[in-house]
Structure formats: C-alpha cells, structure tokens
Amino acid sequence: SFGPETEVQKIIQGWHLDLQAQSQVYTRQVEAMSEWDHVVFKNNECIFGVQQQMSVVSRLQDDAKQRLDRLGREQEELNQLLRWFEEGLDASQASNPSFASPTEQALRAAGLVRDEFEGVDARVSSMVQDIRTARDMSGDACDPMVQVEMKLSEGFELLQGIDLKADELASTIAWCESHLQYHARSRRAEQDSHVPGAP
Structure with missing residues (x-):
C-alpha cells in the first residue's frame, strides 16, 4: 500500500x-x-420607467406654462377694452360696493390662477427633484418606487388642477368679451340714434 x-x-x-x-x-x-x-436589469427598467414619467410630467408642466402665458396675453388685450367698457357703466352700479366690475373679476381670476400655478410649479419642481434623488440612490432603485409613483400621481393631480383654473380664466375672459360686444352694439345704436336724419 x-x-x-x-x-x-x-x-x-x-x-x-x-x-x-x-x-x-x-x-x-x-x-x-x-x-x-x-x-x-430590474433597476434599469425602473430607472427607465421613472425617466419616462418624469418626461411626461415635465411636458405637462411646460404645456401648463404656455397655456397660462397665452391666457395672460389675451387678458392684457382685454384689459384695454375693459377700461373703455367701464367708462360707460351706470353710476348706480359703480357706486354699489357689492358690484364687481368685469375687470375686477378678470383680474381676480387671473391672480388666483397665477398664484395657484406658481404653487403648482414649485411643488412639481420639488417633486421632480425628489424623483431624481430617488433615482440616483445607491442599491436597489426599486425600493423607492412606491414613493415615486405617489409623487407622480400628485404631480398629475396638481397639473389637472391648474388646467381647471386656466379653464375658469378662459370662461371669465369669454364672459367679458360677450359683455364688450353687447356694450359695443348698444353704444353704436345709441350713436346712430343721435345722427341727424336718422329714422
């Protein structure tokens, strides 16, 4: 052996x-x-999904900004017409403290929308920063996904809210336009009635 x-x-x-x-x-x-x-691989999928949703939120945020800016420009044009419109208001209406002129209503609506949008813009920006922080965390990036989804849902709700505010402002502007047209027709009819030789 x-x-x-x-x-x-x-x-x-x-x-x-x-x-x-x-x-x-x-x-x-x-x-x-x-x-x-x-x-x-799983983390990369999660990160890609977060990036896509961030892009959607950013696009909605930009769309809301553009829409609000456009409404602001339209209101500035209406303000000039509203000043002329208010010059012809009845004295009893002007002396009534509870009476809110079209300009006051439009400005009040615009101010509310502007304040609401600024708050939404700040909160959405903070939300996007939180998402980026969660995305850049070391380790398993899927751990904070529930929190990220909640923040994205909150962002969509905020953007929907500002969209409704913008619709309210658009309705106020449309209301002012209809009153301007009515007043313009009344003014023309009154002027025509004072023209010599008018029937």
Missing part, C-alpha cells in the same frame, strides 16, 4: 478535492453574478 503509485493517487485525489471545492466556489460566484445581473 506504499510506493510511488500510492503517493501519486493521494496527490491526484487531493487535486480532485481542491478542484471540487474551487468548482463550488465558482458556481456560487456565477449564481451571485447572475442574481446581481437580474437586480441591475
């Missing part, structure tokens, strides 16, 4: 055991790498 062949067998057996141990270590490393690849 002793001799060169026995020693060689022991050496080969030792190598075999070492190879088995190394193979087990390698297998565990491969499994760990596979799990890590899965986590990275």
Whole structure:
C-alpha cells in the first residue's frame, strides 16, 4: 500500500478535492453574478420607467406654462377694452360696493390662477427633484418606487388642477368679451340714434 503509485493517487485525489471545492466556489460566484445581473436589469427598467414619467410630467408642466402665458396675453388685450367698457357703466352700479366690475373679476381670476400655478410649479419642481434623488440612490432603485409613483400621481393631480383654473380664466375672459360686444352694439345704436336724419 506504499510506493510511488500510492503517493501519486493521494496527490491526484487531493487535486480532485481542491478542484471540487474551487468548482463550488465558482458556481456560487456565477449564481451571485447572475442574481446581481437580474437586480441591475430590474433597476434599469425602473430607472427607465421613472425617466419616462418624469418626461411626461415635465411636458405637462411646460404645456401648463404656455397655456397660462397665452391666457395672460389675451387678458392684457382685454384689459384695454375693459377700461373703455367701464367708462360707460351706470353710476348706480359703480357706486354699489357689492358690484364687481368685469375687470375686477378678470383680474381676480387671473391672480388666483397665477398664484395657484406658481404653487403648482414649485411643488412639481420639488417633486421632480425628489424623483431624481430617488433615482440616483445607491442599491436597489426599486425600493423607492412606491414613493415615486405617489409623487407622480400628485404631480398629475396638481397639473389637472391648474388646467381647471386656466379653464375658469378662459370662461371669465369669454364672459367679458360677450359683455364688450353687447356694450359695443348698444353704444353704436345709441350713436346712430343721435345722427341727424336718422329714422
């Protein structure tokens, strides 16, 4: 049981055991790498989804800004006509403290919309910053996804709110325009009645 062949067998057996141990270590490393690849892939999907939703929020925010700016310009044009319109208001209406002129109503609506939009803009900007912070966190990026989804939902609700405010302002402007047209027709009819030779 002793001799060169026995020693060689022991050496080969030792190598075999070492190879088995190394193979087990390698297998565990491969499994760990596979799990890590899965986590990275899942995180990338989450990050991509967050980026897409952030793009949607940013686009809605820009659309709201453009719409509000356009309504603001239209109201500035109406304000000039409203000043002329108020010059012809009945004195009893002007002296009534409870009477709100069209200009006052339009300015009040515009101020409310502007204040509401500024608050929404600040909150949406803060929300986007929070999303970016969650996206840049180390480790599993899917952990904060529930919070991110809640913030995105909040952002959509805020943008819908400012859109409703903008609709209210547009309705106020349309109301002012209808009164301006009515007053203009009345003014023309009154002037025509004083023209010499008019029937």
